[in-house]
Amino acid sequence: MIGAHMDSPTLRVKPISKKQGEGFIQVGVETYGGGLWHTWFDRDLSMAGRAMVKDRNGRFVQKLVRIERPILRIPTLAVHLDRQETFTFNKETQLFPIAGLVAAELNRQGKSDGTAKAGITNEDCSSTHFSPLKAPGERHHPHVVEIIASEVEVAPSEIVDFEMVLYDTQKSCVGGLNEELLFSPRLDNLEMSFCSIVGLINSVNSSSSLDEEESIRLVSLFDHEEIGSNTAQGADSNFLPTVIRRLSVLPGFGGKAEPDPDAYEQTLSKSFLISADMAHSVNPNYGAKYETDHKPEMNKGTVIKINANARYATNSPGIVLVEKTARRAKVPLQLFVVRNDSSCGSTIGPMLSASLGMRTLDLGNPQLSMHSIRETGGIYDVDYAIKLFESFFVHYTELGGSVIVD
Ligand SMILES: [Zn+2]
Known part of the structure; x- marks a missing residue:
């Protein structure tokens, strides 16, 4: 999901x-x-x-x-x-x-x-x-x-x-000498919302049939992330757990007529959550604000976000899975950590992974001017993220079981 x-x-x-x-x-x-x-x-x-x-x-x-x-x-x-x-x-x-x-x-x-x-x-x-x-x-x-x-x-x-x-009221537009940039309000986080929904739709169109699919493909778009998520329609609510619980006891789950009493817990342990929220591209006028070896560049692919203090939920097994997913889609990835002397944002990733006990990874496309009324992103990164998410949905059933942590 x-x-x-x-x-x-x-x-x-x-x-x-x-x-x-x-x-x-x-x-x-x-x-x-x-x-x-x-x-x-x-x-x-x-x-x-x-x-x-x-x-x-x-x-x-x-x-x-x-x-x-x-x-x-x-x-x-x-x-x-x-x-x-x-x-x-x-x-x-x-x-x-x-x-x-x-x-x-x-x-x-x-x-x-x-x-x-x-x-x-x-x-x-x-x-x-x-x-x-x-x-x-x-x-x-x-x-x-x-x-x-x-x-x-x-x-x-x-x-x-x-x-x-x-x-x-100014409309979004394509910008840059070679039309490689995207000038728009609310890229954080409508860009990831858009890419995840298009990736889901494309995943259904590209696989010949869902009949053989053992997994449920799900996208959940929340409100109130910018004010802490602790509301009925925010990520810190029981909305997603409730939906997963209802889906996990659908007849036929796991090939059985009657669902297991612990179908919900099995679902959580078999599932994987990508927490998709925009990341920071390096700003050429403020290069010193970024960690020297982790400066995400525009149009160089979706950024995996890592933080030792769990401001992001990413860990190594997750990186392996997403790397394999990106390899199938032939899209590049980048890595990001903040400087030790800098503050760090957070996402719905850590709170959802804690409440669901589910493997989770934080990622997002690089952008400039996050939280400005007019933000800047890269055109090609939109395409990369859509392909990455499509690949995730199409290949998860196969790849998810191949990353073993006991
Ligand atoms: Zn955001």
């Missing part, structure tokens, strides 16, 4: 976000994860997330929302007004998006300054009805609620609540 995460550092709209200052409409946001927040300034931002909508039958349903046009921006201060050497700012008061001008909004509503008030009130929230919370149209700028409502094609009064995060 392959595990990866899909969340990235971002700014999330606060539960009461309606603010204004100096004639600007502003939207209150909360930081999520450890972003390189200075990169969020002067970008063309918008919102995406989910809205809870009241449907015709009185039920509350989730609708996914993406507002495509740029509606938000976090403005830097002109250099003329502050000649600070290093760029520092307050995350509460200065990492604070503007969403337009109060005057323009009043114009749109056909109101003058004196008569302005929240445009939308929830039907349940009029003065004649008791409501424990103010309606979304009162907690947030009504225009924001209107745009969300129009995206999901409901009336603003049908939006009961929402969770929206900010994103950069």
Whole structure:
């Protein structure tokens, strides 16, 4: 199986976000994860997330929302007004998006300054009805609620609540003189999520038949890695163990009509988990930050991540298995450790290997600017990782049993 995460550092709209200052409409946001927040300034931002909508039958349903046009921006201060050497700012008061001008909004509503008030009130929230919370149209700028409502094609009064995060509207693109680079937001960790899913699909297409396959091929994509994974949909939950337990007692498991009572434990001991999360390519401007002999290069293959203090779950039997897998796929691999005088990130690998007691290895493609709003990766590494994962799924049943640790 392959595990990866899909969340990235971002700014999330606060539960009461309606603010204004100096004639600007502003939207209150909360930081999520450890972003390189200075990169969020002067970008063309918008919102995406989910809205809870009241449907015709009185039920509350989730609708996914993406507002495509740029509606938000976090403005830097002109250099003329502050000649600070290093760029520092307050995350509460200065990492604070503007969403337009109060005057323009009043114009749109056909109101003058004196008569302005929240445009939308929830039907349940009029003065004649008791409501424990103010309606979304009162907690947030009504225009924001209107745009969300129009995206999901409901009336603003049908939006009961929402969770929206900010994103950069600039699309991903291919870059570099020879189109060898990938400029994109959220490569950590959508690149590994993408490669693992495509690898799984390709593995099913490339093998002539799954009838002979003894293993179950599984990809698990988690939320909340950037904030510690200790949530219901994070890797530190019982989600994956529960799914594996249910799969392991499927009829026919191990060629038997009735599953063994310890089928789950057998499954764990026979399985292997690749924890796929992006790695750091060497940055040419900061070469000294990397361990001399472990400087992963862009487009030179997926990086196996190793750490003596188990920040990564990789060990030698795992390296042997993945090396054999890569050999079958004819794709290169690289090795990474951090310097002893440097801090080290971690992944879902160590926590999953601990909770499942399963053999695990950490790897990921090299990238620059991890946790920036706009990251950089290598085009060929995407192809290498897809081929590596396809090979892993196709050959695991054969290769997994050939690495013996007693
Ligand atoms: Zn990550």
